[in-house]
Amino acid sequence: MSLRHALIGLLAEEPASGWDLSRRFESVLGGVWPAGHPQIYLELRRLEQDGLIEVESEGPRRRKAYRVTGAGLAEVRRWLTSVEVDHTLRLEPLLRSVFFWLMTPEELATHLDREAAYFHALAAKYRELAAAKDRGEFGQSPQTRSLRVAAEAGVRLNQALGEWADWAKGNPPER
Amino acid sequence: MSLRHALIGLLAEEPASGWDLSRRFESVLGGVWPAGHPQIYLELRRLEQDGLIEVESEGPRRRKAYRVTGAGLAEVRRWLTSVEVDHTLRLEPLLRSVFFWLMTPEELATHLDREAAYFHALAAKYRELAAAKDRGEFGQSPQTRSLRVAAEAGVRLNQALGEWADWAKGNPPER
């Protein structure tokens, strides 16, 4: 159900079409909240029905740009401040770690190498993004600064996971 | 689809009933892969149909204990070694951080305090669990050692998130 609020939140920045939102989801939120375009178009129609967003303009190719309404803005703010945070984490790499004992030491070593490389690379990507923002490459708007905070989470999270994989290599379940 | 493999993996440790698995899911895997009992019972029946697990014994209260078959064991191992890891992460607290600019500084400060407290507390819980395992309180089986590795991830992940929340308090989007 967070998709709903994420869409309103993105629209609060600036009006956008389903297609725009789909791409922004992929680039901005893909790392923390994946959503395909079918879901997005569906939810946009629901949001419009509920009066939380409205059509701002219709462009070429049936393009419809949406804008947030007062009710919509109030609803995101209510979500941000009054709705309990859902801390549910679902991470397959960690699920797998519970079953490392079913792998041979060689298989495990290969696996952990790959995982460590993946996480360190992602951490580097976020580090770069954060540095670019610190250089002011995306302006200094509050939205950009929020993304800077989110990027910091990307850095720290993936850094931690990469270091965990490194640590696991030195502390395999079969010692 | 990982539920399937997680269930076989748990059964590879020792035979168990749907109820047992449900509780083990909550205690062992609840932090990384939530699953309610309806899913578990459903999936167990499917797994039995597919010959990956079989009924080991029937006890009181319609209790059916399942045991992994050779095909089942082969299937988890195939999953662990040959199926691409799904790195999808979905974490609402991070999604929210993209929209911090919609909160007042006061609301944000309160929110970040709560989040930091939550993550630090969880990290402490995992740290304790890891320490208990290091003291040998759960034996030294390969399974226990795998759980030790998973617990280490819990420590590092939540530690990182707690520190991130602390950092965000000092670097709010509205400076």
Next chain:
DNA sequence: AACTAACATGTCAAGACGAACATGTCGCGG
């Protein structure tokens, strides 16, 4: 003998989600 908490297994409905399919438009290079 009645009660209750914990055990144990399930169904059902609704919603979320993803993969694949379908349709049409605009701009541009050839």
Next chain:
DNA sequence: CCGCGACATGTTCGTCTTGACATGTTAGTT
């Protein structure tokens, strides 16, 4: 002016996942 790639919007189907409801058992208590 033809064709192609990127743009843009949608549907459909099957699976996953959750919450709510339903049913019955066993052990222990009162």
